[in-house]
Amino acid sequence: MATVRVDQKHRALVRSVPSSYKQALARFFATGPTDVALAKVQHQAYIDALRDAGVEVHCLDADDNHPDCMFVEDQAVVVDGHMLLPTPGAPSRVAEQPPIAEFLMSALEGIQTCNMGGDARMDGGDIIRLGNLFFVGRSSRTNDLGIASLRSLLDFFDYELRIIDIPPHALHLTSICSTPTDELILIPEGYLDAEAFGTLPDGCEVIWMPTEEAYGCNTIGLPNQTVLIAEGYPTVKATLEQRGLKTIELDMSEIRAADGSLTCCSIFY
Secondary structure, eight states, X not given: OTTSOGGGXXXXXXXXXXXXXXXXXXXXXXXXXXXXXXXXXXXXHHHHHHHHTTOEEEEEOOOTTOTTTTOGGGGOEEETTEEEEOOOSSGGGGGGHHHHHHHHHHHSTTOEEEEOOTTOOOOGGGEEEETTEEEEEEOSSOOHHHHHHHHHHHHHHTOEEEEEEOOTTOSOSTTTOEEEETTEEEEETTTSOTTTTOSOOTTOEEEEEOGGGTGGGOOEEETTTEEEEETTOHHHHHHXXXXXXXXXXXXXXXXXXXXXXXXXXXXXX
16 A cells, blocks of 8 residues: 555555445546446456566455445555554445454564544545655545544654645545655646645655546556556656656556545555
8 A cells, every 4th residue: 555665565455346346436536337347357457467566465355245345445554564444434434444454463463553533534545655754635534533543653653744635526645646656756737736745855756747647646656666557647657657667557447437546456564
């Protein structure tokens, strides 16, 4: 997931597409999935691309009672041997978390785990990491109490956290930006102000993409200068390749149909 530095992305957790996927939440990129079989083909191609890039992938079974269960990113925040289990902002998604938490606690022996309580809400999709600098989106799914829980975790490492207000026409912070490397942030015009990320560490920069390529700004940076990108966003592809990165394009049409993006479908741990 986005909270892991590029050099730490060697293992990923994913979850299969449920047969109920047509009932997944959708509001921002499309009106909902229409082809579950195609979604499964695209999800398998996603898994294959991760494995081809050298990532060890573990796939949990789908839960047909939860149409959004494939979007695991929202259910856990893993940071350097610690894990925050947020309360998702969408009530229908809260019960997706137990098998994800159980797997990660087993896979990461000795991991320090904390849970959100009370009225705190957060989706993991509202967090990006640029080296040891973190950004969190204050959104329809993530509130101030949720952000306070994340800050408590990051204070343990003395990592900086900056808050970005997400506009109403975007779901998550990762819906409109990503860090394909630990020095670059991709962001589309028309969503955030130029000053939103503040002053970045030396050698880091924000790269602005055309508004119409907003969905393409969600990428997954992997070791060996490899970046997974969504198919159909030529400016994003050209910009990354001009910086010496190898891009791997994936058809995300049925995943986008449920407001899902590349980072939504995995947790790196």
